[in-house]
Structures are given as structure tokens and as C-alpha cells.
Amino acid sequence: MDDALLKAMVRFWVPIYKCFTFNEVDMVPSIKEYSTFLHYDFRDPLRIY
Template sequence: MCFRDKYGNVAQLLFVKMNDTLLKALVHFWDPTYRCFMFNEMDMVPIIEEYSTLLHHDFKDLLRIYWK
């Protein structure tokens, strides 16, 4: 099986222009232990649509799951 067939065209993410302020905020609130964002005592895990909005990227196949 080809990498692209399994994971899609993830290389497109290299061309997404990031907002520096947004990136600093995401890094500041990310909790690597729980793999989610922590705001005071509340944890938050964005959904694909929210990532799509933050990255200004249209994910074509919303049902595809990306694994490490």
C-alpha cells in the first residue's frame, strides 16, 4: 500500500501559512501528557472542522484518520 493511499496528501500541510500568535498560544496550552489543550482546569480537544478553520485548510476526506 502506498503512503498517500493510507494517509492522504499530508505534505500539503507544509504549505499552510501559520499565524505566529496562534502557534505560540497552541504551544503554551498543549499538555503532552494528556495530548489535549488545557485551559485552567478544563481540557479541550479540537475536532477536524476546528483544525480546518485554524489552519485555513480544507480537509477533503473528513472520515480519514491519521495515525503517527
């Protein structure tokens, strides 16, 4: 995993709203984007993410 990416994700994450905030713009990644960021395959249909 990319440490710089992980640090940036933690820095901009707003836990109250469960999204990322960049200059007052909210962004919520999709499961596919999380899969790319974290290098993890989220295709298990029986698992709740």
C-alpha cells in the first residue's frame, strides 16, 4: 500500500459525514475506487462492506 496515499486519505476523511472533503467539496469514493486505492478485491457477494 502507498503510505503517502493512506496519509492523504486519513487527512481529508471526515468521519461525521463519512466522506472526503477537499476545499469544501465532498467526495465519496465507490467500492471500485476503494478497491483500487487499497489494492483489495471487494467482489465477495456475501460480505457487507
